[in-house]
Amino acid sequence: MKRNTYTLFALLALLIGVSAFKMADNSGKTQDKPAKGETIKWMTLAEAEAKTKKEPRKIFIDVYTDWCGWCKKMDKDTFSDPEIAAYVNKNFYAVKLNAEGKEPITVGGHTFTYKPEYKVHELAIALLNGQMSYPTTVYLDEKMNMLSPVPGYLDKKNFTKIIRYFGENHHKTMSWAEYEKRK
Structure with a gap:
């Protein structure tokens, strides 16, 4: 033994x-x-606003909540992908916005606050056009004008199509349906 x-x-x-x-x-x-590669450089919307004044880029906003399982899955499976991170970092300023965050946020000279009666932040209501769905990815142009909110979980393949649609300015020359037919 x-x-x-x-x-x-x-x-x-x-x-x-x-x-x-x-x-x-x-x-x-x-x-x-082994290094997992590049990660998305997240910032606040105020930081993105300041950066876009110096170096104009589109802004991509991930609107999430702490309790949202699909939001966590998108963080884990989509946003953690090094190829996606590299593309986002090169072409966008990436912002994470907790739709239930309680801190005031000032953007474009307007201060947005948490609305306890709705249990949601006023900025999230504005970005999602009142359609509170999580996760939602919101795209703004270089002048912080709304391009589109895109509700729902997006896997790597679908997110890549959408981010390239806006990132490569296809939205300026064709509809989403026309773009999808090309791909």
């Missing part, structure tokens, strides 16, 4: 040693997990 225990410990030590050796790079340092 003791011999089997020693053999088991010896094998375990050998496996740990082999694993550590495989993780070491040429410099002898152990590597962390």
